[in-house]
Amino acid sequence: MPKTLRILCVEDSEDDAELLLRELRKGGFAPEHCRVDNEADMREALTGSSWDIVVSDYSMPNFDGISALNVLKRHGTDIPFIIVSANIGEEIAVMAMKAGAHDYIMKDKLARLVPAIERELKEANIRHQHQNSENEMRKLTGAIEQTTDSVMICNAHGIIEYVNSGFVRMTGYSKDDALGNNSRLLRSGRHDDSFYGVMWDTISLGDVFQDVFINKRKDGSLYYEEKSITPLKNERGVVEHFISTGKDITEQMQTRERLHHLSQHDLLTGLPNRMLFNDRLEQAIPRTRRNGGILAVLLVDMDRFKNINETLGFDCGDHMLQAVGGRLLSSTRDGDTVARLGDDEFAIILEDVQQTEDIAKVIEKIIGSLSQAYYIDDHELFITSSIGVSIYPGDGEQPETLVQNADVAIHHAKESGSNNYRFYESKMNSQSLYRLNLESSLRKALEREEFFLLYQPQIDLVTHQIIGFEALLRWAHPELGIVSPVEFIPLLEETGMIEQVGRWVLRKACQTCMLWHKQGFGDVSMAVNLSPVQFEDEHIASVVKNILDETGLPSNYLELELTESTIMRNAAEAATTLSQLSNMGVAIAIDDFGTGYSSLSYLQKFPINTLKIDRSFVSEIATNDGDVNIVSAIISMAHSLGLTVVAEGVEDADQLMLLQSKQCEYVQGFFFSKPIGIKDADELLKNWTKNISPKYFAHSG
Ligand code: C2E
Ligand code: MG
Ligand code: MG
Secondary structure (H helix, E strand, C coil): CCEEEEEEEECCCHHHHHHHHHHHHHCCEEEEEEEECCHHHHHHHHHHCCCCEEEECCECCCCEHHHHHHHHHHHCCCCCEEEEECCCCHHHHHHHHHHCCCEEEEHHHHHHHHHHHHHHHHHHHHHHHHHHHHHHHHHHHHHHHHCCCEEEEEECCCEEEEECHHHHHHHCCCHHHHCCCEHHHHECCCCCHHHHHHHHHHHHCCCCEEEEEEEECCCCCEEEEEEEEEEEECCCCCEEEEEEEEEECHHHHHHHHHHHHHHHECCCCCCECHHHHHHHHHHHHHHHHHHCCEEEEEEEEECCHHHHHHHHCHHHHHHHHHHHHHHHHHHCCCCCEEEEEECCEEEEEEEEECCHHHHHHHHHHHHHHHCCCEEECCEEECCCEEEEEEEECCCCCCHHHHHHHHHHHHHHHHHCCCCEEEECCHHHHHHHHHHHHHHHHHHHHCCCCCEEEEEEEEEECCCCCEEEEEEEEEEEECCCEEECHHHHHHHHHHHCCHHHHHHHHHHHHHHHHHHHHHCCCCCCEEEEECCHHHHCCCCHHHHHHHHHHHHCCCHHHEEEEEEHHHHHHCHHHHHHHHHHHHHHCCEEEEEEECCCCCCHHHHCCCCCCEEEECHHHHCCCCCCHHHHHHHHHHHHHHHHCCCEEEECCCCCHHHHHHHHHCCCCEECCCCCCCCECHHHHHHHHHHHHHHHHHHHCHHHC
């Protein structure tokens, strides 16, 4: 198959041209040609098509070989140019070759034409390839030079062999500085040996290593470089070079660090927030374990901080919190963490503590510093604080446990008044857990009908009759058994459930009393305890009235027991409520008398019927002269104010006799009966006068 050859013939003689073509066909070419014999036609032919070769006569009437060569050169294409001519002499031939002709063939030696063309085509091909790769190379280096990324090529030993301008810009090192140096030149000391170890392991195995490097510029400043290091292998597969390309991401990293800082700090005080606090604690625990020291978690809470916000405004509150943060910082050491967990709640991690006494010292310092006056927005302010402490090791292994236990401790601290601190004790937790558990089952107790009432009789010391009963609440807890009201009534009060439960007690007690009336014990009255929370309900009088109406119990058979402090808490309102109740005919008793304000003359202002002397006095009267005196004083004062007296907690005959001798009207206590269920109370009522009462009063006849 003949090879196509596009040949531009610069030749005035058509015959000579035909000779050439024939020679070419003979040599295995299929020439496609165009013949021109002047400059204009040649230029047109060159622009119009592409050519493999130009063959030119040397001398023509209107043109010549050297001019043709110049036309080709000016056109700018690299095509082999061969002069085919009659003998023109050695000198001209040399000149033509010097001017750029590729060969010179005499017309009578045309046999040389085909080999010459083949050789020139091959060489032109090589030249083109060369040219192409040179162009490629130029583009490539141009690109590498112009990219903003840094490019560095090192040999297998890390010696820098090439750096681009991006490298120069990024690092501040000139090419001269860098070339021949070790790439270690850029190390900042911010990565440990293992970082570079992994890098070398990766690239030595022929894999690409990518990471963010913290490197150092020539001027000593640090920068972040997101870098890929690619190993370059030779033909035998051996890694001989590494090419590193990197982007300067310092600004992004700084933005990210700023955001990170923001996400981990409290805006108001600039202190670490809860997230960072937890992180720090999580790291500090294993560190303390290794070093064998003590770590303390302190929760610091401002007492009644809300008041500042509410009365002086949030700006003032904010300034206060900033000041508190500052004082906490200056009361602790540099390595300690002071964080703001929320509102007015701060937390501190004390690390590297030698002994617990040192913690107490720091806390005293903190409390002392926080309780100094604050001068904020023209106000002189004082604030007290409470601190709860948990300690590692001992109070928990996990950050959450330590914080939780410090929180348990802070509640105990608050209970003991302001400017107080408490170390966590494990029994605190079981107490609060117990309370928590109790609270949740308490919420279901009413609908599950777990409450019931016991009744304790009150006995008239003159007639020896049962004049009434006190209703006492019990809770039958499914697991704990019978729970004492002392434990769950405060919980009912805190949760507000007391209103509902209290109403249930009142109704149940009135129903029972009504039942006894119907059974023929029409003189028996019922005493019901009222919690301060119930008493402060402005509707309490109508609640009582409704229950009396509902159960049908005449109001004079109901006595409500209140403590002194319940009445004193809000004396003005108490007076109103008490007169409402009293006007309805309900009797009022002061319970546990003697344990509170003991201001009988003050109580005189209220419509009160009965005083119940607290058990603590009664229990000692037979043995303690002081208590006898107090009890007789209470009784005679009560009488002078027209009140009747009930002595609580009578446990033996001696106490009973003493109370009788002091003209106490009524008694209540285990000596006669513990609080009992409704059936036992029925029995007691039935058998009292005939069988039981005489036993107790044998002495008095
Ligand atoms: P309280 O009103 O002073 O009731 C008297 C308490 O003394 C009762 O305890 C009773 O069992 C106990 N007691 C009576 N006699 C003796 C005695 O001779 N020796 C001894 N050691 N104790 C005696 P209880 O039933 O545990 O009730 C304790 C307190 O719980 C009551 O004190 C009362 O303040 C409150 N409470 C009971 N039931 C109710 C209720 O329905 N509502 C409200 N708000 N409080 C209640
Ligand atoms: Mg009572
Ligand atoms: Mg009492």
